[in-house]
Amino acid sequence: MLDDFMVRAALAGMGVALAAAPLGCFVVWRRMAYFGESTAHAALLGVSLSLMFEFSVFLGAIFVSLLMASLVTLAQGRSLFLDTLFGVVGHMSLATGLVVVSFISGVRIELMAYLIGDILSVSKTDILLIWIGLVIILVLLFWRWSALLLCTLNEDLAASSGLNPRRESYALTIGLAIVVAVGIKVVGVLLIISMLIIPAASARSLVSTPEKMAVFASLIGMLSAILGLNASYVFDTPTGPSIVCVASLIFIITLALSFFAEQFSAVVKKKKES
Amino acid sequence: MLKSGNNIMLIEIQNLNVAYGRKKVLENITLTLSKNEIVTIVGPNGSGKTTLFKAIIGSIPIKSGSVVIKQNLKIGYVPQVLNIDRSLPLTVERFLKLAKNRNDHGFLRAQQILDSDDLLSSQISNLSAGQLQRVLLGHALMNEPDVLLLDEATRGLDQPGSAAFYKKIEEIRETTGCAILMISHDLHVVMSASNRVICLNGHICCQGEPKSVAASPEYASMFGSKVEGTLALYHHNHSHEGKGV
Numbered sequence: 001m002l003d004d005f006m007v008r009a010a011l012a013g014m015g016v017a018l019a020a021a022p023l024g025c026f027v028v029w030r031r032m033a034y035f036g037e038s039t040a041h042a043a044l045l046g047v048s049l050s051l052m053f054e055f056s057v058f059l060g061a062i063f064v065s066l067l068m069a070s071l072v073t074l075a076q077g078r079s080l081f082l083d084t085l086f087g088v089v090g091h092m093s094l095a096t097g098l099v100v101v102s103f104i105s106g107v108r109i110e111l112m113a114y115l116i117g118d119i120l121s122v123s124k125t126d127i128l129l130i131w132i133g134l135v136i137i138l139v140l141l142f143w144r145w146s147a148l149l150l151c152t153l154n155e156d157l158a159a160s161s162g163l164n165p166r167r168e169s170y171a172l173t174i175g176l177a178i179v180v181a182v183g184i185k186v187v188g189v190l191l192i193i194s195m196l197i198i199p200a201a202s203a204r205s206l207v208s209t210p211e212k213m214a215v216f217a218s219l220i221g222m223l224s225a226i227l228g229l230n231a232s233y234v235f236d237t238p239t240g241p242s243i244v245c246v247a248s249l250i251f252i253i254t255l256a257l258s259f260f261a262e263q264f265s266a267v268v269k270k271k272k273e274s
Numbered sequence: 275m276l277k278s279g280n281n282i283m284l285i286e287i288q289n290l291n292v293a294y295g296r297k298k299v300l301e302n303i304t305l306t307l308s309k310n311e312i313v314t315i316v317g318p319n320g321s322g323k324t325t326l327f328k329a330i331i332g333s334i335p336i337k338s339g340s341v342v343i344k345q346n347l348k349i350g351y352v353p354q355v356l357n358i359d360r361s362l363p364l365t366v367e368r369f370l371k372l373a374k375n376r377n378d379h380g381f382l383r384a385q386q387i388l389d390s391d392d393l394l395s396s397q398i399s400n401l402s403a404g405q406l407q408r409v410l411l412g413h414a415l416m417n418e419p420d421v422l423l424l425d426e427a428t429r430g431l432d433q434p435g436s437a438a439f440y441k442k443i444e445e446i447r448e449t450t451g452c453a454i455l456m457i458s459h460d461l462h463v464v465m466s467a468s469n470r471v472i473c474l475n476g477h478i479c480c481q482g483e484p485k486s487v488a489a490s491p492e493y494a495s496m497f498g499s500k501v502e503g504t505l506a507l508y509h510h511n512h513s514h515e516g517k518g519v
Contacts, residue, residue, distance in 0.1 A: 029362040150372050153356045153364075157413075159333035160351035160423065161374035201361070208363050208397065 005120055009229055012122040013243060015130040016186045017195060017221030019137045020179050021203075022214035024196030024221075026172055028204075030152050034083055035072065037193045038090025039173075040180045042068045044097035044189045047114045052104055057114070058129050062181035064093065069173035073166065094189075117188035117240030119229070126185050133182040137175050141214075144171055149210060187240035194244045195221060202251040205258030220250055281308035284347055284421050284453050285330060290339035292322070292329055299325045301477045303339070307421065312447060312454045312467050317474035318496060323457040326474065327351075327425055330455075348375065350414030350452075352424045356406070360399050366409050367394040373416035383450070384412030387442060403430035407439060415446070422446070424456035440467055 027036050043061040050060030068089060075085060101111050113121070122130075141148075147168050151158040155165040176196075183192040203216035228243030235242075285307040292300040300322045307313055315323050328334040329341055331351060343349075358364065370376075370384050387408055388394065393401075401409060407427055414422055424443070428436035444467050447454055471487040473479040479492040487493050 029359050031359060146372050146374075150374075152362070153358060153369070153372075154353045156328060156331060156333055156425075157351055157353050157356075159328075160331040160349050161417075163374075165333070204361050204363065208365060209368050210362060210364060213363055 006229070006233065008122050008124070008127060009119045009239065010226060011127050012119055012130050012186050013225030013229055013239075014222045015127065015134045016179070016183045017199070017225040017243075018218050019130075019134040020183060020192070020195040021199040021217035021221035022141055023137055023172075023175050023179055024198075024200040025203075025210065025214050025217055026148060026152065027176070027196050028200045029210075030169075030172075032172075032176075033193065033197050035086050035173075036176055036180075036196055038086035039065050039068045039176055040183075040189045040192045041090040042093035043180050043184060044114065045093035045100070046097075047184065047189070048097035048100040048104075051110070052100060057184065058126075058181055061184050062177055065177035065180045066174065068093070069170070069177045073170045073173060076166070076169070113188070114184055115188045115190050116238055117184065117186045117191065119186045119239045119243075122185050130182045130186070133178045137178055140171060140175055144168060145211075148172060187243060191240050191244050194247065198244070198247040198251050199224065202247070202254045205254050220247070224250060281311075282344070283308055284344045285455070286340075286342040287330070288340050288342075290326075290329060290341060291337040292325055292334065293337050298476065300329070303474075303478060305472065305478070307453050307455050309420075309453055310447065310451055311469050312443075312456070313470045313472060314468040315455070315457045315472045315474050316459070317479075321475045323474055324425060327423055327457065330423065344420075347421060348417050348419045350417065350419030350422045352407075352410050352414045352422065352427045354426050354429055356398065356410070358399050362399070364398045365394070366396050366398060366401075366412075369398055369409065370394075370413055370416055373413055376416035377418060380416040380418045383415040383418070383446075387412040387415060387446075404435050404439075407431060408442075411439075411442065418450070420452055422452055422454045422456075424454065424458075426457050426459060428458070443467065 027033055043065045046060035046062070046064030047057050048060075049064075050057045071089065072082070072086065075082060098111075147158065147163050148171075150161070151163060151165040151168045158165050158168070179196065180189070180192055183195060187195055199217040199221035200213065202220050203213045206216055207213045224243050224247035228246040229239060231237065231246060232239040232242035283306055285305075287303055287305045290300055290303040290305075291298070303326065305313075315326065317323050325334065329336055330343070331349065332341075366388070370381065373380070385391070385394070389408065393405060393409070396405075398406070398409065407430075411424075411427065422443070428439050431439060443454060443456075446452065468484055470481060471484050472481040473487060473490075473493055473496060475496060479496060480487055480490045482490075
């Protein structure tokens, strides 16, 4: 079964979607989208280095994104212009990565695969890595869920109940680094952030609790992966971007639905009053 | 001034110094909080009030001195605000149940504070300032705390609103016996309920019973002469109510 490239692609896509979506909820709630994007960009440096020295791309990516995550956690509370710092480090790494790659002959075409992903070429090892990453992230989220929520709402409130907000947010950035590393093969460094935030954003208007949002985001993410994969097969389009297009379409639909539902309930309310 | 003896010490701070980088924020703070006490901290912006709270809950490193918290002391913390993004769906009930070491008694207390059952299913991001303050106070009561820490809990409330809020605080103290340490700007309202007032401006300028602090020159120089009027007004009410301090 795993010999079919479509089956492998589906397993990889769903694995990444399932890991990214619940974590993406925290990215949205904590307004970390820009940090996530910078981490993903920085990961390209890891990819280039691994191509140059011929070791696992996954290792290179996770090493650089963990480095980025640690750097940012260190800088937290010390620097006033964190956002700018993310941007500088993220794009510095992206640019360096691109320059480094130009020294290696023959990988220029391959580079595109790391920018927008190449899900159809995932190997069995890639799938294993993706699902290991997924398990780590889900365990982390299940275990720290309430603590992370409390830290998101107010760090002093969390500290007063014995939590360490810094450690919690570091755990979150490690999760983010893992998602970036496993997502590179599937949607690439340019689009991985969309797998984090678009399903979460789509789920927002459908739910009333954080837990439901994480569940709905996961479902939407997986649906996008499957539909996007099929669409790319039917229309012969690049798979990563197709998955993101489907996710965006779902976002637009849920947004429209919630808008109309609001209008409708307003009309009903008016009728009741009159 | 400090009645010790059979009072149980809950928080004991001695010669506390805290600095951010080279900037000294708190200097030589010595302060105790005993069971059943209500202590209010007043001081201008940037005087280190919130930093003092952070030192108590252990969220910032201290430079020297000591903060001793009674073993197994349950703290209820009421922050100024929640960083709640509209993208985070959160009902009041779910927020209350996020509290660590909560119990059913605490939840009942919290519901009493909310004053309305409808509020439980409301989204936090849709609450008014007054409702949010009640919810935050409710959250702090979920673990049946021995100490309540209130950081400018009435910010954003109008005068009747904050008066009602402080009445609730006094009720909590009376029914549960928990000690209360609060930061406040509503001097004239706060003074009534407090056993002790501490004027903070990096260091402790003066402290004591509300009346003596209000009369002290340090207090007058810190807040100007305008407050004296409001205080006088307040004192008038106070003697009519006849509640001993």
